[in-house]
Amino acid sequence: MSEIDFWFSIGSTYTYLSVNRIAEVAKKENLSINWKPFSVRKIMMDMDNIPFTPPSKKVKSDYMWRDIERRAKFYGFEAKVPAPYPLKEFDLANQIAILGINEGWGVDYVTTTYKRWFQEGKEPATEPNLSEILTNLNLNKDEILKNANSEEIKSQYLQNTDNAYKLGVFGSPTFIYKGEVFWGDDRLEDCIKWINFQ
Amino acid sequence: MSEIDFWFSIGSTYTYLSVNRIAEVAKKENLSINWKPFSVRKIMMDMDNIPFTPPSKKVKSDYMWRDIERRAKFYGFEAKVPAPYPLKEFDLANQIAILGINEGWGVDYVTTTYKRWFQEGKEPATEPNLSEILTNLNLNKDEILKNANSEEIKSQYLQNTDNAYKLGVFGSPTFIYKGEVFWGDDRLEDCIKWINFQ
Numbered sequence A, B: 001m002s003e004i005d006f007w008f009s010i011g012s013t014y015t016y017l018s019v020n021r022i023a024e025v026a027k028k029e030n031l032s033i034n035w036k037p038f039s040v041r042k043i044m045m046d047m048d049n050i051p052f053t054p055p056s057k058k059v060k061s062d063y064m065w066r067d068i069e070r071r072a073k074f075y076g077f078e079a080k081v082p083a084p085y086p087l088k089e090f091d092l093a094n095q096i097a098i099l100g101i102n103e104g105w106g107v108d109y110v111t112t113t114y115k116r117w118f119q120e121g122k123e124p125a126t127e128p129n130l131s132e133i134l135t136n137l138n139l140n141k142d143e144i145l146k147n148a149n150s151e152e153i154k155s156q157y158l159q160n161t162d163n164a165y166k167l168g169v170f171g172s173p174t175f176i177y178k179g180e181v182f183w184g185d186d187r188l189e190d191c192i193k194w195i196n197f198q
Helices: A015-019 A022-029 A040-046 A058-075 A090-103 A106-120 A129-136 A141-148 A151-167 A185-197 B015-019 B022-029 B040-046 B058-075 B090-103 B106-120 B129-136 B141-148 B151-167 B185-197
Strands: A002-008 A031-037 A174-177 A180-183 B002-008 B031-037 B174-177 B180-183
Touching: A002 A015, A002 A022, A002 A185, A015 A058, A015 A106, A015 A185, A022 A031, A022 A185, A031 A090, A031 A106, A031 A151, A040 A151, A058 B180, A058 B185, A090 A106, A090 A141, A090 A151, A106 A129, A129 A141, A174 A185, A180 A185, A180 B058, A185 B058, B002 B015, B002 B185, B015 B058, B015 B106, B015 B185, B022 B031, B022 B185, B031 B090, B031 B106, B031 B151, B040 B151, B090 B106, B090 B141, B090 B151, B106 B129, B129 B141, B174 B185, B180 B185
Parallel strands: A002 A031, B002 B031
Antiparallel strands: A002 A174, A174 A180, B002 B174, B174 B180
């Protein structure tokens, strides 16, 4: 079984496509996926890389939503676009993901968060959406918030982001197999080809 | 036979992949391709969209070359990277393409120009590369340069660029089928799926 590191930030739009299909792809291709939340926002700001923000990039952001909608359809699932963007609680959403991956409920949290964001228009890590998600996962919201905002989790988030940058990650999603970097949902298949090519 | 408008700028790196494979894809899929040169540089500058330029974006530009190299390999052809970039004679290279498409030798010129750029490291529209290409096409270099720099061709280049922008083009290559925009070499297959989907 080949291992792929799946670097992502909740807040990245295209990451919806990967989050929503990676379990099925992994099963089919016999892959093990390591879910690794980091701050793509910090890396992009460090690199002076301005994301899709209207109005100066309206043509590009309109295209992005249309492209995500079409690709979701090709994959066989739904994407209601535009989804709320950019996120108000970007860091919190990802710190909860880090805590969750440490504790074993992270993949469910991330998957549910993305489905609600792109299928129901519910913004990640905002209320009442967050409480509903945590309740469905049988988690205590106050405790989760306290832990997700702890110095330990913040430092792990920063460390993940530093590691990602050092590995050559500059966008979300990024797939890494034995040091080979594949950026973008549309490169997941390239990553798999690459593995089979070795 | 479905018609796709293929908007491109000589100077775009990823466009190499499309230029080098589109004839074969078109034949296989029974498509007619309209080659449409425009200035992606002008559109990107108008949109404050900074391309892959070192050093602030070295991680991203290193990735780009690696990605192009890998994708070329998957397609079954070669890409020697990094190729000379950015181009000194960006506009001239594209104005010659416009002239050539008007006169019937444009596709050969663009294809040869890209092959030499990405397989032999020869920069487009610089000497002695340009003279060699035009000689191989049985064209008179002085005449071509005069015509490619005429007000008529410059105005057609600008007009193409305006049209591209109005149609929602912001990058090269872009494929348009009946108003539906697909950006990137990796979206050519999406465009074909889209056509078959209608």
